[in-house]
Amino acid sequence: MKAILVVVGDEILLGQVVDTNASYLGQAFAASGLELVSKWTVRDREEEILEVLHLAMSKADLIVFSGGLGPTSDDLTKPLLTKALGGHLVRNQKVENAIKTWFEARGLEPGPMNLAQADLPDNCTLLNNPLGTAQGMLWLHHGVHVAALPGVPYEFKHIVDQELIPYLKTTGLLRPMVHHTLMVAGLVESSIARILKAWETKWRPEGIRLAYLPRPGLVRLRLSLYANECDESLDFVLAAIQGRVQLAAQEIKDLLEGYVYGENELSLEECIGLILKRKSQKIFFAESCTGGALTARLVRVAGASDYVFGGVVAYTNELKVNFLGVKEEVIIAQGAVSTEVVAAMAQGAALRYGTDYAVAISGIAGPSGGSVDKPVGLVCFGIQGPQGTYAYHRSLGAGRELVIERAVMTAMFLLWRVLIDQPVMDS
């Protein structure tokens, strides 16, 4: 079943509101075997709304409108769709009473514009909205389903989950599909593509599609497979394609061993937290150029206090000596940004604060502070673990915020490899 989303609202096009309904609907539909094939955002203008309605009617089996159902004069969706789909607005007594109750519960009196939200099309199915005063509507017109939902995100989501998708499932029009996502760190998109070339040749003819979804410092690999039309029962078909996708995913995991740290949206900080929690071990952070961003990333995970003992931002040499016991001679001889100093920082941190692991970062985030030997973007990482001390240096490009973000991601990747006893060994 092909679906098109039409988002109505000047505020979206002016960038005053980030549209989160679209990604929510995309995910909910993908998980239900509905294909969202495109999304159009239009202004609060009659002719533009009608134009996309007609265009979408020729392209999709389902059109979902989001927004424009409020009580004010720029809310055009309801009267326009009602008329275009051959109906009339009629006062719905039950909904009118619900609106009165909704306002009374908040100690308010509904105005005529609020009550007019009970004027509803006489040719649609209502999609109940217990969270607000705008009802959802669903028409079936010349074989195309047209739904209109309020744009307020929690109302939109509620109606999608509780009303729209359950209804669509009863139609038998959804094509079953399975998807599975692998989380990859430490490799860029193009390197992954090179490694997976033979895999793609093997699995593409089977209908498995592979999407590269990059995030800063990560690539998510999404495998997906639609079921073909067949006579078998749906459960049987889903189990079969699930099996194929798992097999294909396992081959990727083998090909990218040491880089696939998890599955299905697990973040690297959650992955690290799970390992430390399982081992009942603790960690300490000693950050210079990242200024606390690594510690903050780990602490963002609920329950981090179980394994994050603490951290220091040793932004000056003085603090590297005082907090971490780094010898001043080493800093003078090698410079604060050196593998020797980060190794000493990590060792000192684990020793002084009594943790199993410690991670140290020192680098040149820029824009100033670089030299020929040590250019902007050079970042050193020290990791202390039960097996010893590891030190690395990496060139992370330019742009202060980017260097910091990449340093955080790189540190987490290197730490993860130490945690799983496969430390990265620089040649």
Place this chain on the structure above:
Amino acid sequence: MKAILVVVGDEILLGQVVDTNASYLGQAFAASGLELVSKWTVRDREEEILEVLHLAMSKADLIVFSGGLGPTSDDLTKPLLTKALGGHLVRNQKVENAIKTWFEARGLEPGPMNLAQADLPDNCTLLNNPLGTAQGMLWLHHGVHVAALPGVPYEFKHIVDQELIPYLKTTGLLRPMVHHTLMVAGLVESSIARILKAWETKWRPEGIRLAYLPRPGLVRLRLSLYANECDESLDFVLAAIQGRVQLAAQEIKDLLEGYVYGENELSLEECIGLILKRKSQKIFFAESCTGGALTARLVRVAGASDYVFGGVVAYTNELKVNFLGVKEEVIIAQGAVSTEVVAAMAQGAALRYGTDYAVAISGIAGPSGGSVDKPVGLVCFGIQGPQGTYAYHRSLGAGRELVIERAVMTAMFLLWRVLIDQPVMDS
């Protein structure tokens, strides 16, 4: 000038990525007098990309494509647009060298797919992308401008700001306008709207539009005024409307005194940095529930080493005692989340590390750890400055990441008020 944005990518329609380029472009265009009239999101399919290209050509003066410029096989935008707009791909030696340099700087070797990103249309203007390997492209075809930009948000933003909008300004096709943005912290949107009611009544008839652009913990107020068509010279017209906007902005600054901390996209962390730099003073951070996020926010600003002396993440009571000299009795008597403890943390930090200012945060970020007396979302702030110690408590709602983000923003707002000698006094 009417513009249409076309976002290309299955991952957007599957909801795996929230599209932030659209709202960024909407804001940037609105600020430059360009009207973004609609936005279409399509899949990585040849026929769908071409169809929207043709449709958009008939409706807009400018079409901006976002995404689909990467090196992998599902990146179709470049070859498709090149062919559709009558050009050919030709290897660009300068860009090829830049790609090689980009990879070398990261200790990597570019593969043939990476180098193929230097195959560029022979009939377009290149929009330089120093942050990645995919160049932006701009065609002028039958009177319509067509731009193709990489979808990676920081690359997209850079090219919009540094290349596309400056180019469009040279065309003379933009309606002249002036805008001015005030940065407001410490007040929510609805409170601001209440205070500015009379202001709106006064200035709206003059054509000054006021947009509320919320960010976590901040509201940006954008005033804008279009020039009318007239016979005067452009410079004269712009100077005149600039004067009106300045006057209107000054009235807002007076009405919101103590809350407007800056103008034109200045961040709160930059504002704090500027004040500390001017005073040649230093600051130290002692964070508990925010885990380093406040220090990291300050350090993100270039030159932060001039005034950020360092910080500690004192996630445990032990570290609050050891790092900051907080008396254990106080922690036991009042609890770690208390105004007494954050005051002691801030005092201890400034004293021990010899800085002029110190900020301490301790709170319950959740989801667990709350109680009836101290529910999830309760965060305490201590600020030590030359004039004394200030302590606050705030209820910041629920949701771990949200509480942390709001705590960082609240701490910066309270610190700013201390820095300008107008400390917030809780009643």
